[in-house]
Amino acid sequence: MTFHAIGLMSGTSLDGLDICFAKFTKENSRWSFEILKAETLSYSQIWEEKLKNSIHFNSEDLLALNSEYGFYLGEKTKEFIEKYSLKNIDLIASHGHTVFHQPHRKFTLQIGDGRAIKIINQIPVVYDFRSQDVLMNGNGAPLVPIGDELLFSEFDACLNLGGFSNISFNKEGKRIAFDICPVNIVLNKFAKTFNKNYDENGDFARNGIANQPLLSSLNSIKFYQESPPKSLGIEWVNENISPILKEESAENILATFTEHAAFQIAKIFNENKLKRVLFTGGGTYNNYLLGRIKHYSETEIILPKSELIDFKEALLFAFMGVLRINTENNILASATGSFQNHSSGLIV
Incomplete structure (x- = not known):
C-alpha cells in the first residue's frame, strides 16, 4: 500500500511555509517513507506581518485572513506541483498557521481554510488536525x-x-x-x-x-x-x-x-x-x-x-493526512491528554 502526499507546515517562528512531497509505504503493518521534493518558501514582509499580528485582529478581519491564507496556501502548493511536475498526488495535508491555542478553554485556531486549497488544486485536502483533540479534553499538541x-x-x-x-x-x-x-x-x-x-x-x-x-x-x-x-x-x-x-x-x-x-x-x-x-x-x-x-x-x-532536519514536521503532517484518509488513528491520547486515541482532521 503506497500513498503520495504533500504536507504543508507553517511554524510559530514564521520562518516560512514548509512544503514536503513524500511517498509512504505500508508493508506487513510497518510504515516507511521517502521525501521526494521539499522546499521552504519565505514569507513576504506583508505576509509575515499579517500572520504575526493576526492574534490582534478583530473577528471579521480574522475570518477574512483565514480565507485569504487558505488561497495563499493553495496557490503556493499549485506552484510547487507545477515546478516539479508532480503526478499521482493522493492528498494535501495542511497544518495551517496557529493564531490561538487555548486548550483549557476548549479551542485552538489554525488559519488557512482547507476548502480554498482544494478549490485551487482539485486534490483531496486534510486540515484542522488539532480542534477535535481539544474538544476531546486534549491539549491539541504535540501531534507528530x-x-x-x-x-x-x-x-x-x-x-x-x-x-x-x-x-x-x-x-x-x-x-x-x-x-x-x-x-x-x-x-x-x-x-x-x-x-x-x-x-x-x-x-x-x-x-x-x-x-x-x-x-x-x-x-x-x-x-x-x-x-x-x-x-x-x-x-x-x-x-x-x-x-x-x-x-x-x-x-x-x-x-x-x-x-x-x-x-x-x-x-x-x-x-x-x-x-x-x-x-x-x-x-x-x-x-x-x-x-x-x-x-x-x-x-x-x-x-x-x-532535508529531515528542515522538513520533518511537514513530512509528518503529510503522514497524518494519510492516516486520516485511511481512518487510522493519527493522534495519541498518551501524548495530548485526550480521553482516547483518534483519527483527526477535516477532509474536503
Whole structure:
C-alpha cells in the first residue's frame, strides 16, 4: 500500500511555509517513507506581518485572513506541483498557521481554510488536525508523536527545535510527548534587534553574558514543574516570558535564553535517561545551543540529513493526512491528554 502526499507546515517562528512531497509505504503493518521534493518558501514582509499580528485582529478581519491564507496556501502548493511536475498526488495535508491555542478553554485556531486549497488544486485536502483533540479534553499538541512512533522508533526520543521545543518518547509502554520550552519564538525576536531573522549558529548568544538572576527567574516558571501532557502557545510566551525579558541587552538576553532552553531540554533528557535523541527543526543549526545542551547532558545528539532536519514536521503532517484518509488513528491520547486515541482532521 503506497500513498503520495504533500504536507504543508507553517511554524510559530514564521520562518516560512514548509512544503514536503513524500511517498509512504505500508508493508506487513510497518510504515516507511521517502521525501521526494521539499522546499521552504519565505514569507513576504506583508505576509509575515499579517500572520504575526493576526492574534490582534478583530473577528471579521480574522475570518477574512483565514480565507485569504487558505488561497495563499493553495496557490503556493499549485506552484510547487507545477515546478516539479508532480503526478499521482493522493492528498494535501495542511497544518495551517496557529493564531490561538487555548486548550483549557476548549479551542485552538489554525488559519488557512482547507476548502480554498482544494478549490485551487482539485486534490483531496486534510486540515484542522488539532480542534477535535481539544474538544476531546486534549491539549491539541504535540501531534507528530504518531509519526515518531511509526516512522522513527529506532531512536529513544525525537526532539523538534522550532518556535518551541517539543519531544516524544516511549515511557512505560506509552508514547508521551509535550512542549519543553520556547526556543526560536523568543530567540528570533531578539535577533531582529541586529537586523537578523535568527541567531545564526548562536553567535550573538555566544558573545553575550548570561544574566544569572534572569536565568533563575526563567527556570523557576511554574510550567516547568508541571507534569505532561502540556503544551505552549504564543499567548503563554506573551504572559510568562516577555514581561521578564527587560532591562538587559539583546545580546545578553540571547545568551540567557539560550542557556535556559538548553538547561530545560537537558533536564528532560537526564530525568528520562534518554541515550539517543533525533534532533530536527531550525534550531538544530544553532551550534551554540546544541553545545550548551551537551554541557548539561551526556545524551547522544543524532543529526539526520538536512532535508529531515528542515522538513520533518511537514513530512509528518503529510503522514497524518494519510492516516486520516485511511481512518487510522493519527493522534495519541498518551501524548495530548485526550480521553482516547483518534483519527483527526477535516477532509474536503
